[in-house]
Amino acid sequence: MTALDPRGVSLAGTAPGTHTTVEVDPITLRVIGGALNSIAKEMAQILYRMAYSSLIRESEDLGAGIFDVNGRELCESDSTPMHCGSIPAYIRGIDRRLAGTYRPGDVVLHNHPYHGAAHSPDYGIVIPIFFGGVHVGFAGCTGHVSDVGGNFPGLCMDVVDVWAEGKLLDSAKIYDGGVRNDALIQHVLDNVRTPEQNLGDLEALIACARLGERRFTELLERYGLDVVMSAADRWMDYSEEMLRRRIRQVPDGEYAAPVSYLDDDGKNRDVPLAVAVTVRVEGDEVVVDLTGSNPQVPTAFNVPFEGSVLPTVASAIRTLLLDEALTEEFVPQNDGCFRPAKAYAPEGTLFNPDFPASCFARFSQINRVFDSINLALADVLPDRAVAGSSAALCAIAYSGLAPDGQSYWVYIEINEGSYGGRNGKDGLDCVDSLMANTRNNPIEEVELNHAMLAERYELRDEPPAPGRWRGGVGSVRQWRMLTDTFMGTEADNRTDPPRGLAGGHDGLPGSFVRNAGTDREEVLYSKVTQERCADGDTLEIRLPSGGGYGDPFERDPAAVLDDVLDEYLSADDARTHYGVVVDVAAGTVDREASTRLRAAAR
Template identity: 85%
Template sequence: MTALDPAGVSLAGVAPRNFTTVDVDPITLRVIGGALNSIAKEMAQILYRMAYSSLIRESEDLGAGIFDANGRELCESDSTPMHCGSIPAYIRGIDRKLAGTYRPGDVILHNHPYHGAAHSPDYGIMIPIFFGGVHIGFAGCTGHVSDIGGNFPGLCMDVVDVWAEGKLMDSMKIYDAGVRNEALIQHILDNVRTPEQNAGDLEALIACSRLGEKRFLELLDRYGLDVVMSAADKWMDYSEDMLRRKIREIPDGEYVAPESYLDDDGKNRDVPLKVSVRVKVEDDDVVVDLTGSHGQVPTAFNVPFEGSVLPTVASAVRTLLLDEALTEEFVPQNDGCFRPAKAYAPEGTLFNPDFPASCFARFSQINRIFDSINLALSDVLPDRAVAGSSAALCAIAYSGLAEDGQSYWVYIEINEGSYGGRNGKDGMDCVDSLMANTRNNPIEELELNHAMIAERYELRDEPPAPGRYRGGIGSVRKWKMLTDTFIGSEADNRNDPPKGLEGGHAGRAGSFTRNAGTDREEPLHSKVTQEKCAAGDTLEIKLPSGGGYGDPFERDAATVLEDVLDDFVSVDDARTHYGVEIDLAASAVDEAATARLRSAR
């Protein structure tokens, strides 16, 4: 029987231990821990400052860190959890072909979604680190590039299989012992629509990993291999122990999330996709079981199990139980946080597709896993769980033929949703949520470089979901096209709106509308493949608003007044949903009328 690690990944063939464990005093332990943390952050800084594409440079859709020879994460950057959490799977995928062949100066490019990659647009660069002639680890990073070829520019939905997604690179040495493979790199760039952007992003990814290699070797030179790796082991064991302590506080049992449904698969309209999540807690282990979720689909809307599902489960468990705002002790994010969390999804389903099904567009699904884990545990974690969040990454690719007629311009933006309310706090407005953690793309970025004008970018007009702590408000963005433009989207409008908790109301669904407010107004599906907007057309994107937490009639009346004065809710909303009577002329709460309203209910 093949041994399995806590994430359910085979450990057969791992590299042998390459250092001697020694005692590390507490001060040195802290210093090395801080150094590891700084290395990962500096790696991310150089990547997003050097990158050409706005998705990496502005949205910071990236991850970086240092890993040991077995792919265990020693440290990660403060960026997208999805990118950081998937890098160990990239290393396992690369190891299956290259283990035993690494040499100093190697640079490996990888993006195969059935061999560890989060999905094919996420280029991964891994550099094996050698110390004293021995392979002791990797410096690695990932970033979402603008285009990888394939059927459609930027983002694709209605594609037949994984090869149609674009150029697959399975463990390719683009530097072999320091020698750059110009022909291979040129071949890669010749097969994408944005060669200049991809070339710049590739160099940024290489620079990021080289910096990580350099900084880690400096740390080894100063303290020695045995001390550094022994300290890293201690930090990983510490993080694992802290997380397991929190898991043991949850009563053993099975916790079932409310069933939820994704809009569709991008082709078969009006066929919602079921997401079923059960969280099983036994002692200090957590297993997230996705049995009952929809089967795999014939479009790109499937999810790589190892590269996307496993990191999501680990991130959700760690985030809920070791929330930095509620945890006094510093707990670093590393391999120790992955160990207690396991996932299971039957083969041939949405969350574990059979090769060669396409799995290009997978983020709305994994955000729904995160949201569902949170809702499943809400009864036993009332001070940590949040009401339903937007939980649907809204990635849209705009594209068109460049003026030279030889290439395309491709722009990918991520629009902002919101969080649900939580016990003690309102939901956060207009932010990317859960696994994504990306920043907004400034409107100036697009207007400067492409033929589009932003007519609107702000909070939605509709009031937030009522609750003792209200839900967050999603964003609304409206673009006017100055030239014929193609649009590809992998979003999810949340046709079943985010759930309220403890008496809070449900949130609001999102929408895509072409030419909103005109006689040519036309609703669009959340997932589209090469939808055309003609010059002069507009596209309005509304992101879901999160659910409310707690009974709205228990919301502080003065806070309801602030919401009215901020134009978040109307006087009628305050009366109907919160039982608060507002004297708008006096900008005050009518205390007597409010008491009557609330007591009458």
């Protein structure tokens, strides 16, 4: 990235297109708004139902939407915020090379992390949309493919630079004016370990974008370019104003989260990496400043600024201030939500690395930024902030040579963490948190297709973090390998556990253990590169549990009893952490004894 304005950079698009602005009546406005949302959702359905790799097909690690000629987002699918929020940056990266050359029938493949991509495994497909012979917009989608070549299968951590990550595809026209470039596509497939999966995913991405192109063109044919784009402008302005209205209700000021620390960079062991987040609120705008965060590192554990940091900041501010559970009005997700939220990160740091540093493994860092934004604003948003969440996407790539000896099998799994408690609600258990929003992969699907046996998959045994509203519980999963298997990870165990809020207790860190409970037990680092698990070895993965919110001694005794009966807590836990005396056999609370115990503790 070039030098950044210290006031911050926004993800919002540039000026509107060339349409003529017209008045749109309220009914037509709502119809067009509904149509845009439906287009994005249908695009995502096509993608995840057609995809070959389990990460897209089962976990829905994807994004799709429609964008105007300047890359402003008109609508996005209800999938991973990172994928949707980064597509405008993909378009800007593609435009720098192809602007002025687009033709009907073009299909562009892009994954360059220094030119807009979220990271190189997220293939982006962008199709220019033409109407009446004029370029009016784009249909775009992204999905995480199983392998992009490079040093190691699936995931890479200890790599020297961005070229070592895999095949970089910078604004490559795989269809030019409707003519398919088979030689280029074959070249891409010849440089990955999972050519069949990648080809299936590529065709699914193309089908997704083509559907968006067709549906948006149909909308233009029905209502006309001026009406549709004027309605889209109105919806974007409406979303912007709704978010700015909420920002104006936050007192102006500078709010800093406690500095948190990532485990390490995957190579320099036990050297923690600082994440410093300061949120500045001024009028109806927010700037998230990452000054003070760690310098960039010599591994893949850096973050693309435009493709990953900016979408995270926009998503965090929108999520906190326009929480759907607390906002009566419908507010669509579009370019308007990006405009008031800006970000700044000094060059040469973890969140704005200098080319050609690798930035393949960037998700635990951006989840920590999201978590820190939330914690920074906790005092001024007590009804919306959440105690510390797991905030560490746990991605693991399992791989081995396929029986044919000509390719690899690669399985990438996203393990589930948890949310912290919030004012009025307990934290969510065993779910991807913050920027992830991916689903778990069914055990049956994994066992059917790979030499792995699930011996355990459940909530962690340890009790949740105490609070008036308890923290969520992370998952624990144990795999037994049925063949020699290589493993690469880009997780973070949270050596500094998720923070409690308002008197709630901190959560729990996670762990990776090979052959747990045996005389060969070995604790692994959260980030490994091509670690070998032999046939018969087991791997136990524990994800962090979220922090609690509020004084545990103010928790409703009935809720404590429910947790005991549901085996989240023991009777001793209830007495020690909540001041509640439970008769397990009778399934009741001794309210008099509990009142005395709580009074004595106070």
